[in-house]
Amino acid sequence: xxxxxxxxxxxxxxxxxxxxxxxxxxxxxxxxxxxxxxxxxxxxxxxxxxxxxxxxxxxxxxxxxxxxxxxxxxxxxxxxxxxxxxxxxxxxxxxxxxxxxxxxxxxxxxxxxxxxxxxxxxxxxxxxxxxxxxxxxxxxxxxxxxxxxxxx
Amino acid sequence: xxxxxxxxxxxxxxxxxxxxxxxxxxxxxxxxxxxxxxxxxxxxxxxxxxxxxxxxxxxxxxxxxxxxxxxxxxxxxxxxxxxxxxxxxxxxxxxxxxxxxxxxxxxxxxxxxxxxxxxxxxxxxxxxxxxxxxxxxxxxxxxxxxxxxxxxxxxxxxxxxxxxxxxxxxxxxxxxxxxxxxxxxxxxxxxxxxxxxxxxxxxxxxxxxxxxxxxxxxxxxxxxxxxxxxxxxxxxxxxxxxxxxxxxxxxxxxxxxxxxxxxxxxxxxxxxxxxxxxxxxxxxxxxxxxxxxxxxxxxxxxxxxxxxxxxxxxxxxxxxxxxxxxxxxxxxxxxxxxxxxxxxxxxxxxxxxxxxxxxxxxxxxxxxxxxxxxxxxxxxxxxxxxxxxxxxxxxxxxxxxxxxxxxxxxxxxxxxxxxxxxxxxxxxxxxxxxxxxxxxxxxxxxxxxxxxxxxxxxxxxxxxxxxxxxxxxxxxxxxxxxxxxxxxxxxxxxxxxxxxxxxxxxxxxxxxxxxxxxxxxxxxxxxxxxxxxxxxxxxxxxxxxxxxxxxxxxxxxxxxxxxxxxxxxxxxxxxxxxxxxxxxxxxxxxxxxxxxxxxxxxxxxxxxxxxxxxxxxxxxxxxxxxxxxxxxxxxxx
Numbered sequence: 001x002x003x004x005x006x007x008x009x010x011x012x013x014x015x016x017x018x019x020x021x022x023x024x025x026x027x028x029x030x031x032x033x034x035x036x037x038x039x040x041x042x043x044x045x046x047x048x049x050x051x052x053x054x055x056x057x058x059x060x061x062x063x064x065x066x067x068x069x070x071x072x073x074x075x076x077x078x079x080x081x082x083x084x085x086x087x088x089x090x091x092x093x094x095x096x097x098x099x100x101x102x103x104x105x106x107x108x109x110x111x112x113x114x115x116x117x118x119x120x121x122x123x124x125x126x127x128x129x130x131x132x133x134x135x136x137x138x139x140x141x142x143x144x145x146x147x148x149x150x151x152x
Numbered sequence: 153x154x155x156x157x158x159x160x161x162x163x164x165x166x167x168x169x170x171x172x173x174x175x176x177x178x179x180x181x182x183x184x185x186x187x188x189x190x191x192x193x194x195x196x197x198x199x200x201x202x203x204x205x206x207x208x209x210x211x212x213x214x215x216x217x218x219x220x221x222x223x224x225x226x227x228x229x230x231x232x233x234x235x236x237x238x239x240x241x242x243x244x245x246x247x248x249x250x251x252x253x254x255x256x257x258x259x260x261x262x263x264x265x266x267x268x269x270x271x272x273x274x275x276x277x278x279x280x281x282x283x284x285x286x287x288x289x290x291x292x293x294x295x296x297x298x299x300x301x302x303x304x305x306x307x308x309x310x311x312x313x314x315x316x317x318x319x320x321x322x323x324x325x326x327x328x329x330x331x332x333x334x335x336x337x338x339x340x341x342x343x344x345x346x347x348x349x350x351x352x353x354x355x356x357x358x359x360x361x362x363x364x365x366x367x368x369x370x371x372x373x374x375x376x377x378x379x380x381x382x383x384x385x386x387x388x389x390x391x392x393x394x395x396x397x398x399x400x401x402x403x404x405x406x407x408x409x410x411x412x413x414x415x416x417x418x419x420x421x422x423x424x425x426x427x428x429x430x431x432x433x434x435x436x437x438x439x440x441x442x443x444x445x446x447x448x449x450x451x452x453x454x455x456x457x458x459x460x461x462x463x464x465x466x467x468x469x470x471x472x473x474x475x476x477x478x479x480x481x482x483x484x485x486x487x488x489x490x491x492x493x494x495x496x497x498x499x500x501x502x503x504x505x506x507x508x509x510x511x512x513x514x515x516x517x518x519x520x521x522x523x524x525x526x527x528x529x530x531x532x533x534x535x536x537x538x539x540x541x542x543x544x545x546x547x548x549x550x551x552x553x554x555x556x557x558x559x560x561x562x563x564x565x566x567x568x569x570x571x572x573x574x575x576x577x578x579x580x581x582x583x584x585x586x587x588x589x590x591x592x593x594x595x596x597x598x599x600x601x602x603x604x605x606x607x608x609x610x611x612x613x614x615x616x617x618x619x620x621x622x623x624x625x626x627x628x629x630x631x632x633x634x635x636x637x638x639x640x641x642x643x644x645x646x647x648x649x650x651x652x653x654x655x656x657x658x659x660x661x662x663x664x665x666x667x668x669x670x671x672x673x674x675x676x677x678x679x680x681x682x683x684x685x686x687x688x689x690x691x692x693x694x695x696x697x698x699x700x701x702x703x704x705x706x707x708x709x710x711x712x713x714x715x716x717x718x719x720x721x722x723x724x725x726x727x728x729x730x731x732x733x734x735x736x737x738x739x740x741x742x743x744x745x746x747x748x749x750x751x752x753x754x755x756x757x758x759x760x761x762x763x764x765x766x767x768x769x770x771x772x773x774x775x776x777x778x779x780x781x782x783x784x785x786x787x788x789x
Contacts, residue, residue: 017544022574023551030559062540091543113547115554 011123012054013038014071015089016063024058032123042066046074049081056123061090074092076105077137080111085126089114162363198421218416219267223260225420230256251296256423259289298390309464327439354391358384379422386419408576530719537736541585548578581623588737595741602645609674609698610636614648616653625661635673643774644749652745652753656702656767664706664764671703676773696773703766710759717755718743746771 011034013024021038021150037052039045041063049057058074061068068088075081088106107126110118202221209217233253240246262285361380393412552575556568563571613636620627642649653672660670677699709717718739739753746753750772757765 006695019548019574019578020544023548026354027551027555028570030555091540112543113550116551117554 003141009055009123009127010035010037010052011056011058012036012045012048012052013058014040014042014048014063014068015058015060016041017060020060023116024119027060028123031116032120034120034123042068042071042074045071049075049084054084056085056087056127058087058089058119058123061088061092072105082126085129087119087122087126215713215727216267216271219263222416222420223263223267226256226260226263229420229423230260249294250297255289255292255296259286262286262289283513284389316340354384354388358388383419383422383583386415386422390416390419442536457557534736537584538589542582543638544582545578545585549575549582552578592737592740595737595744599648599744602648602748604643604645604749606641607644607646607649608638609640609642609649609700610634610638612649613653613674615674616650616657619650619654620658620661624658626666627657627661629666630661630664631667631669633669635671636700637674640674640676640698641774642749642771644751644771648745648749649771652742652769653700653702659738659767660702660704660706664704668705668764670705672700673703674698677770696776697770698773700769700771701766702769703764705762705764708759708763709755709757709765711757713753718753742767743767 003088009032011028011032013021013028015021015024015038018040021040025036025038028036034056037054039046040049044064045057045059046066059068059071066074068090072086072088075084075086086106087108087110089110089112091112107129109121110122114122198221202217205217230253233249233256235252237246237249240249265285358381361377361384390412552571556563556571556575615635617627617632657670657672664670675698677697679695679697742753746769751770753767753769754768755765757763
């Protein structure tokens with residue numbers, strides 16, 4: 001029997017490949033004891049986010065329409081969602097992609113193939129970082145808004 | 153198994169058709185390399201001996217000996233041409249060799265007539281008569297040479313080559329007219345035009361060979377053209393000398409261009425070496441200097457000497473001619489300007505030849521660099537495509553194995569079974585992908601390996617539908633409309649047609665949304681024979697073709713990406729980021745098979761989502777009449 005002791009965290013997976021959603025869902029549920037919701041593309045990801053308010057999001061980079069980077073930027077741009085822990089998944093192994101991913105605002109950037117254990121680890125770390133840095137990010141955003149107001 | 157790609161070996165041009173008698177003698181049983189060199193050395197020795205003999209004999213004897221030498225040389229050439237022609241199957245190449253052989257035989261007959269006339273009481277014929285008698289040689293010879301499959305397989309069209317030759321010939325005639333004839337006409341000279349034409353034609357022929365050689369003669373023919381250029385240069389000198397003597401109003405017998413008969417004879421012998429060089433087994437290297445390369449490797453001389461050798465060979469005729477010019481200047485005689493002008497022209501031509509060779513080598517290396525870059529880009533494409541397709545099944549398999557081994561009994565049996573099943577499916581996808589990569593080689597090698605027969609389009613299309621892989625898409629989710637006449641058939645092979653149709657319909661499903669329509673139609677179209685593949689057979693003027701179209705209402709293809717489509721492992725950037733799976737081989741397979749069956753495949757699309765794309769597959773229809781019944785007999789036994 002699966003241990004029913006849930007960690008209490010909800011994770012939203014955004015990926016266009018249904019096979020991967022199945023795997024990541026199973027991995028996060030069985031190993032990490034998270035509650036898992038999924039979305040099939042960027043737009044649906046945004047909608048589900050505001051419906052569910054997950055504790056962490058796992059986002060695939062290569063998606064049709066709104067891709068991973070754009071989704072992360074959208075989330076970080078809105079103060080309402082700016083502090084959400086975000087984990088990005090990609091198949092591109094080049095350094096510039098990694099840097100771009102982290103620079104766009106993700107907390108963790110994983111390169112496929114990723115095992116379920118690695119993902120669970122990354123989600124935990126992202127949540128941990130998120131809580132610590134949330135205040136900083138909020139302060140930075142507030143500062144920026146004040147600067148803009150002062151210029152006008 | 154016969155390859156469908158073109159090569160310089162005539163035996164590979166044979167198609168797998170019924171009862172071809174030449175199929176038996178496809179090997180070129182010619183002289184070995186050593187034999188060729190011995191024969192070439194013998195001919196050169198003969199030339200030198202003849203030159204010496206001619207130099208010491210009296211003028212009347214010279215004419216006769218020169219003629220005999222020329223007849224002998226041309227006789228050898230005729231034998232070689234006929235021998236070449238007999239090795240080939242009916243077609244353009246064989247026709248070309250026949251024409252050249254006919255030309256050479258005609259020349260021998262002409263020379264014999266002239267010889268007999270001059271020995272008999274009637275006396276030597278006037279130059280105009282000689283010109284008329286030799287005319288067939290030039291006309292047939294030039295036609296034959298121009299017919300040679302001289303162009304390489306890079307797609308250069310013979311018509312462009314012929315145009316170039318015409319421009320060059322026209323320029324030469326113009327030059328000749330300006331520098332040679334006009335001054336003479338201004339002095340009031342009446343000219344027997346037949347006499348002027350021959351040297352000009354020699355020069356034109358020489359230039360034609362040079363242009364063909366420069367434009368890219370296929371490797372096995374390069375030594376031939378090289379020897380033909382030597383021939384033309386020798387003839388040019390010899391004929392100019394004879395014509396100069398024959399011009400009325402000029403002092404004749406004392407002023408005679410030296411060694412004209414010897415040079416002419418050497419030219420006749422050079423023309424014999426041309427087809428001989430083809431009879432050598434083990435072929436020359438790609439360049440016109442192939443024989444020189446062999447000479448250098450035989451004597452183990454360094455490469456720098458090789459370049460020096462080429463230069464010397466190209467420069468020495470120029471040096472000889474310059475010497476002759478100086479000689480002519482030192483002994484000024486009335487009318488010395490005419491051969492002088494012609495000689496100067498020849499020297500200029502040699503310089504142009506050198507330039508042309510240099511430019512050609514430059515172009516070749518540029519093409520090679522461009523090809524290498526293209527190959528790199530395709531390799532990157534391939535790696536990206538495979539990367540994208542490999543990661544997901546790999547990750548799935550790895551993930552489930554890890555989960556199952558970590559959690560073991562903690563997972564209930566049903567969940568365990570489900571996870572194992574997903575891992576198994578990922579494994580199958582991986583195997584499928586790797587198999588398709590290996591399939592690429594198989595597609596290339598086996599595409600042409602079949603015997604054509606009548607294939608019904610409607611039943612093949614039905615089979616193709618049943619063989620669509622459900623993982624790729626579900627045909628039931630699309631509206632399928634088929635407009636195929638029940639008795640419509642193509643001339644080809646059933647499995648290949650079925651694979652092409654399966655690929656095209658699967659693509660239509662994959663790249664369009666559920667609920668949209670897919671239309672498959674087929675009809676007969678007539679088209680003019682696009683290329684004259686062989687001139688020897690009687691070709692049908694308008695070929696019957698069957699055109700099959702597969703139309704979908706999906707995303708379409710951006711028009712600028714259409715040229716990329718039919719290559720290996722190419723997938724459009726848009727598809728790489730989506731969930732649609734593919735190995736990039738489907739359209740490549742369609743193209744290879746379509747071409748192997750003698751047809752084509754192409755696509756029309758506006759690139760606007762919703763307007764979709766239409767793929768066209770055009771294949772030959774079965775031949776009609778008695779040929780068809782023979783074909784059916786062969787197919788059904």
